[in-house]
Amino acid sequence: AQTVTQSQPExxxxxxxxxxxxxxxxxxxxxxxxxxxxQPPSRQMILVIxxxxxxxxxxxxxxxxxxxxxxxxxxxxxxxxxxxxxAAMYFCAYRLNxxxxxxxxxxxxxxxxxxxx
Amino acid sequence: GAGVSQSPSNKVTEKGKDVELxxxxxxxxxxxxxxxxxxxxxxxxLIYFQGNSAPDKSGLPSDRFSAERTGESVSxxxxxxxQQEDSxxxxxxxxxxxxxxxxxxxxxTRLTVL
Numbered sequence: 368a369q370t371v372t373q374s375q376p377e378x379x380x381x382x383x384x385x386x387x388x389x390x391x392x393x394x395x396x397x398x399x400x401x402x403x404x405x406q407p408p409s410r411q412m413i414l415v416i417x418x419x420x421x422x423x424x425x426x427x428x429x430x431x432x433x434x435x436x437x438x439x440x441x442x443x444x445x446x447x448x449x450x451x452x453x454a455a456m457y458f459c460a461y462r463l464n465x466x467x468x469x470x471x472x473x474x475x476x477x478x479x480x481x482x483x484x
Numbered sequence: 485g486a487g488v489s490q491s492p493s494n495k496v497t498e499k500g501k502d503v504e505l506x507x508x509x510x511x512x513x514x515x516x517x518x519x520x521x522x523x524x525x526x527x528x529x530l531i532y533f534q535g536n537s538a539p540d541k542s543g544l545p546s547d548r549f550s551a552e553r554t555g556e557s558v559s560x561x562x563x564x565x566x567q568q569e570d571s572x573x574x575x576x577x578x579x580x581x582x583x584x585x586x587x588x589x590x591x592x593t594r595l596t597v598l
Contacts, residue, residue: 371526400585410573412527412589419585458526462585468540470515470582474526 369394371461373475380449381483387434388444388478390459398464401435401442402472407455415457418442419464446480454482486510488590490576496596497566505561505593509578514556517587520545521573530574533559534582566597 370393380386392401403415418426418435425433430450434443446453456477463469489508497503509516514535519527529543533553544550548567553559563570573594577587 404589410575410592410594412575412577414586414588417585460526464585468542470517470532470534470540470579471529471543472517472519472527472587473529476524476526 369396369461369463369473371459371473371475373459373478375478376476377479377481379481379483380446382449382451384449385445385447386449386480388446388457388459388480390442390444390475392440392442392459392461394440394461396463400462400464401433402460402462403431403433403442403444404458404460404474405453405455406458406477412458416444449482451482451484454480456480488576488578488588490574490590490593492593493591494594494596496598498598499568500565502562502564503566503595505563505574505595507559507561507576507578507590509557509559509576510588512556513578513580513588515579515582515584515587516553516559517577517579518551518559518561519575519577521575521592523572527575530561532582563595566595568597571595571597 399420401418405413430447459475460472516533518530532540548564551561573592575592577589579587
């Protein structure tokens with residue numbers, strides 16, 4: 368079974384600084400997606416960034432980028448120029464891209480990010 | 485267009501009562517998912533609907549849990565004889581198709597069982 372581990376329950380960063388959130392996963396599959404979701408106090412899960420495992424290039428979305436290390440099964444999220452609105456719980460998630468049950472998302476336990484003014 | 489909506493936003497119930505949670509997916513999305521989020525935990529998959537295919541109920545924790553979906557529209561998650569361990573946030577998501585990589589989530593229903 369696939370598992371996703373986020374080893375940092377909490378992180379903090381100063382406004383305008385850079386922070387990196389860690390995620391590792393365990394799978395025997397080669398074709399999958401990885402995601403970072405943000406959950407603010409409103410509870411709404413917001414997709415931040417997505418990475419296809421077959422792509423070597425790391426995904427970027429404005430101030431958000433990932434460091435995808437497939438061999439090491441590592442998928443970290445870097446937030447640059449942190450803003451107060453970035454404060455939230457961040458979840459790493461995994462999903463198969465093919466085969467049975469390729470619609471199920473498997474989530475880590477989350478990292479609570481605090482942004483200090 | 486409108487996102488995924490869920491109702492009620494919060495529900496407090498007494499142990500042993502039945503509850504019904506509702507999810508309205510994004511219009512045109514054929515795939516719908518229910519997840520449970522216990523306090524301090526990530527999301528756990530409960531059930532998946534895709535069009536008129538048989539749903540994947542493999543994540544439902546007990547036979548007290550059931551869900552229905554009419555066509556490609558609204559879904560209801562029913563919990564019978566609620567227990568205190570059922571207290572959690574129940575999140576619904578939808579996607580264009582089951583294979584579509586992005587799932588879009590609603591704001592969830594926070595269920596508290598006293």
